[in-house]
Amino acid sequence: MRKYFFSILLIGLGCYACHTDNQPPYYEGTFQTVSEIARQQNKPIWMILGGGKQCKACEQLLENMTEDNIFQDYRKDYIFYRCNVEHPANTFLKYIFIMESIPNSYILSPEGKMISFYAGRLKATEIRQLLEAAQAGHPLYPPRHSQFKSEPKTLLQLQNLLLTAYTAYRESGEDPTKLDRIQALVQESIDMEPYFYNLYLASKICQKLNDPIRAEQYAEEALHICPNGFQTIIYRPLIAELQQLYSTGDSLQAHARITFEQQQLQLRDGTADRYTFRFKNTGSQPLLLKHVSSSCSCAKPIWSRHPILPGEKGEIIIHYHPDENKAFNKTFWVVSNAVNKLEQLTLKGNH
CATH class of the missing domain: 1.25.40 (Serine Threonine Protein Phosphatase 5, Tetratricopeptide repeat)
Incomplete structure (x- = not known):
């Protein structure tokens, strides 16, 4: 019995030590480790993504959050995590997110899915808004990321x-x-x-x-x-x-070339839902369209999956029905095996 009591006492003292004034009110270390803790505790993660202790903007934000009692107010609801992307086990996060400013704030579900994010310096009150919005099921998003075309x-x-x-x-x-x-x-x-x-x-x-x-x-x-x-x-x-x-x-595949009749369609009839970009293989080797992606899931591109021989023509068909009385500007990226491997197409109009 005394041995059992002593074990419980040690565990209690250990947990207490984790939350003394000498310890930061957030986790550090690897993303993998903290994600596992979040899964075990079934709590979402608020993650600040930046450098190590030399990241002054990170230090300032965390200090402001402490002064504003954010850690104290939300510690039962969130796992707080300071992630150093220069740690070898965390570098992949920098590569995925393309951090254009520091610090970046992210909220992830207990299962590790991102549900909200914001890039750039935030005030402690704005962090509070992010946390509350995510809790309410209405996560906040930033303006468009300058390094990506997607919304x-x-x-x-x-x-x-x-x-x-x-x-x-x-x-x-x-x-x-x-x-x-x-x-x-x-x-x-x-x-x-x-x-x-x-x-x-x-x-x-x-x-x-x-x-x-x-x-x-x-x-x-x-x-x-x-x-x-x-x-x-x-x-x-x-x-x-x-x-x-x-x-x-240059290799054999580098001798295909895709040439479009038009790379921007300015629509005058907003009642249609099918628009066509026509192209020709003006190179000397077969052309293969690998994928066509859209800036919006509301516009669906369809393209030929078979090789286009030199001199032959092809089409990329866009299925999209514009909303009434709204201007629109949709962008598409065509990746092929041609010399000009990435081409941009634009669908614009005023309904």
Whole structure:
């Protein structure tokens, strides 16, 4: 009995020590570890994404939250987590989210799904609003992310796919069945909006699946799509990795060329729901459209899945019915095996 009492006392003292004034009111460490704690406690996570102790903006926000009693008021409802993206186990978050400003605030469900996010410096009162809005089932979203073309809700879906895919990829080993399922998630994100990291991850998975042709295709697309400037700084080690693995010079597939009759359709009849972009393969090798993604789930692109021979024509059909009395501007991205691997199409109109 005394031994049992002593054990309980030790546990109680240990828990108390975790919440003394000398300990921060938030978790640190790896995303994987904190996610597991959230699952066990069935609590959502509020996560601040930034650097380590040298991140002055992070320090200031956490200090303001302490002064505003946010940790005290919401500690029963949330797991608070300060995530250092420079930690090797957390770097993938920087790659998924493309952090354009620090700190970034995210709210995730106990199952690890992102439900709300905001980029840039926030006041403690704004953090309180984020927490309360998420609790009420009306999560807040930021303005459009400058590094993505997708609207915030679509971007949330895309990044959740990659969070799930990367977590599974890290634990998949060489199991081809698991890798195929993970690749399907990554491809779904690419179909929503291709960018460097989802193409990079698709290339890595194809390497594990012993599919060097597709691995090289995804790698070349990733290197081609990554813009100069900010993203090249974020992805520098990954870019160097792909450049070492693959030659990005002209190959047989690089001799197709896609040429559109029009890349912007200005609509005058808002009653139709089917719009067509016509193109021609003006290159010397077969052209293959790999995917066409839309800036909005309300517009569905349909395209030919078979190779377009040199000199042949093809079509991309957009199914979209505009809302009444509203101007609209929808963007589509066409990824192919052509020299001009990424082309942008625009559908505009005033109903």
